[in-house]
Amino acid sequence: MxxxxxxRLAFAAGAIVGLxxxxxxxxxxxRRLSLIGDGIGHVAFAGVAFGYLIGISPVLTALIASVVGxxxxxxxxxxxxxAADQALALVFYTGIAAGVxxxxxxxxxxxxLFAFLFGSILTVTRGDLALVAVLGVAGLALxxxxxxxxxxxxxxxxSARVSGxxxxxxxxxxxxxxxxxxxxxxxxxxxxxxxxxxxxxxxxASRIAWSLRSALLLAMGIGVGSVVLGLTLSYYGDLAPGGxxxxxxxxxxAAAAGASSLSTRLTTP
Amino acid sequence: xxxxxxxxxxxxxxxxGPPVLRDVDLAVETGEFVAIAGPNGGGKTTLLRxxxxxxxxxxxxxxxxxxxxxxxxxxxxxxxxAQRARLGIEAPVTVQELVSAGLVAGRGILARPSAEDRARVxxxxxxxxxxxxxxxxxxxxxxxxxxxxxxxxALAAAPELLVLDEPTAGVDVDAQESLALLLGELHxxxxxxxxxxxxxxxxxxxxxxxLVLVRGTIVFxxxxxxxxxxxxxxSHVHV
Numbered sequence: 001m002x003x004x005x006x007x008r009l010a011f012a013a014g015a016i017v018g019l020x021x022x023x024x025x026x027x028x029x030x031r032r033l034s035l036i037g038d039g040i041g042h043v044a045f046a047g048v049a050f051g052y053l054i055g056i057s058p059v060l061t062a063l064i065a066s067v068v069g070x071x072x073x074x075x076x077x078x079x080x081x082x083a084a085d086q087a088l089a090l091v092f093y094t095g096i097a098a099g100v101x102x103x104x105x106x107x108x109x110x111x112x113l114f115a116f117l118f119g120s121i122l123t124v125t126r127g128d129l130a131l132v133a134v135l136g137v138a139g140l141a142l143x144x145x146x147x148x149x150x151x152x153x154x155x156x157x158x159s160a161r162v163s164g165x166x167x168x169x170x171x172x173x174x175x176x177x178x179x180x181x182x183x184x185x186x187x188x189x190x191x192x193x194x195x196x197x198x199x200x201x202x203x204x205a206s207r208i209a210w211s212l213r214s215a216l217l218l219a220m221g222i223g224v225g226s227v228v229l230g231l232t233l234s235y236y237g238d239l240a241p242g243g244x245x246x247x248x249x250x251x252x253x254a255a256a257a258g259a260s261s262l263s264t265r266l267t268t269p
Numbered sequence: 270x271x272x273x274x275x276x277x278x279x280x281x282x283x284x285x286g287p288p289v290l291r292d293v294d295l296a297v298e299t300g301e302f303v304a305i306a307g308p309n310g311g312g313k314t315t316l317l318r319x320x321x322x323x324x325x326x327x328x329x330x331x332x333x334x335x336x337x338x339x340x341x342x343x344x345x346x347x348x349x350x351a352q353r354a355r356l357g358i359e360a361p362v363t364v365q366e367l368v369s370a371g372l373v374a375g376r377g378i379l380a381r382p383s384a385e386d387r388a389r390v391x392x393x394x395x396x397x398x399x400x401x402x403x404x405x406x407x408x409x410x411x412x413x414x415x416x417x418x419x420x421x422x423a424l425a426a427a428p429e430l431l432v433l434d435e436p437t438a439g440v441d442v443d444a445q446e447s448l449a450l451l452l453g454e455l456h457x458x459x460x461x462x463x464x465x466x467x468x469x470x471x472x473x474x475x476x477x478x479x480l481v482l483v484r485g486t487i488v489f490x491x492x493x494x495x496x497x498x499x500x501x502x503x504s505h506v507h508v
Binding site: 030145148151152156158160161162164165166206209213214215 | 322347349362374426
């Protein structure tokens with residue numbers, strides 16, 4: 001399987017995304033913002049379409065659109081917390097509608113577009129891998145640096161705000177990180193499935209973790225494991241790689257939920 | 270020494286809504302233990318949020334340690350237990366991790382925890398009697414223990430002002446009494462200023478210096494012993 005360069009590149013890019021997506025998604029899930037990744041993904045779609053329209057790298061335009069969209073969702077959410085779901089819906093639908101209009105204007109309703117929507121990890125180039133590696137490592141470094149602060153906000157946002165933690169800045173940084181994660185993950189699992197890789201490993205890990213730190217590390221482990229196993233299954237079974245990765249992550253959640261339930265039964269007198 | 274909390278002629282209404290607070294004056298001195306009580310919907314929590322700078326008053330001024338509440342610079346010395354904090358604790362977090370989160374404001378968002386920080390966390394956990402539970406997940410604790418874990422989080426930063434919003438909601442009578450004793454100890458031993466909001470203040474009544482009853486405005490402010498007998502249940506205060 002590793003004899004071919006495209007598989008080596010796919011595994012390398014996938015491993016980075018498998019670590020980054022749950023690491024960023026971890027704090028979103030704790031803040032009950034699991035679906036924000038879907039919203040940003042749809043804005044990324046508009047970014048891809050804009051790239052095709054003006055003839056520059058769709059990954060670059062998706063990166064910009066994702067970060068701007070993520071920060072906009074956070075800004076709307078912070079202004080009116082009670083209408084957070086409406087803010088998400090607004091960005092979600094505007095993004096997909098803008099994407100459809102732009103992509104039809106560019107005449108790019110073709111196979112390339114589907115590569116972004118559903119992932120195309122087997123076509124990752126050395127240049128793509130370099131971009132994923134730089135942004136991925138930078139994202140993971142930021143998560144490691146701000147882990148305690150992100151955790152403090154995720155556990156009790158209002159108390160953190162009262163105590164003077166710069167909650168607004170941290171939330172914008174996390175939203176920006178989510179945008180970057182979506183943009184670099186498009187080639188691996190696709191815009192429509194990336195949010196799953198940010199959420200499923202986290203929910204699986206939360207079922208079997210014994211502390212916050214262990215939950216984060218387990219989520220990253222499940223993320224990488226899902227990518228490795230999903231890619232292997234797709235290689236030998238001739239299956240769609242993005243979908244295979246997400247199905248493995250869903251299987252991990254089912255296994256973790258089962259293990260947690262069994263453990264509770266065995267330890268409850 | 271400036272007042273810990275001060276409200277001067279504060280009124281507040283949510284956009285397009287009726288007034289929630291009308292012309293409220295309140296001064297909490299450093300070292301006082303003040304309970305704010307009143308019926309549900311009477312404006313207790315809103316009063317607290319305005320005092321902490323989380324909401325803008327529509328008229329008047331809110332001050333924290335003598336500074337405008339929204340721009341107060343000594344925020345890291347405020348320990349706050351929000352009304353719904355412990356209700357949403359589904360994250361797989363241990364008591365130790367939760368309490369450590371209370372240090373982020375004082376230490377800065379990039380700081381690594383020092384040996385002194387770890388000692389502070391252990392001390393705060395011991396203070397609330399959860400040393401044996403420090404590595405357990407908060408979600409596995411009883412309601413009363415969860416409440417104590419959040420109090421320990423608020424204590425970790427060695428606060429000058431401890432603010433608790435409905436800390437006894439949803440816990441049994443034993444846990445309420447146990448929390449009241451703990452708050453009494455903190456007030457006596459550490460001299461911390463305590464501002465507590467509750468719609469039922471029976472358990473803390475013997476401990477507080479002042480009771481403030483709120484129903485849109487302040488309808489009583491004084492010693493609990495001076496409270497008219499007909500108002501003894503604050504949830505039934507009608508003016």
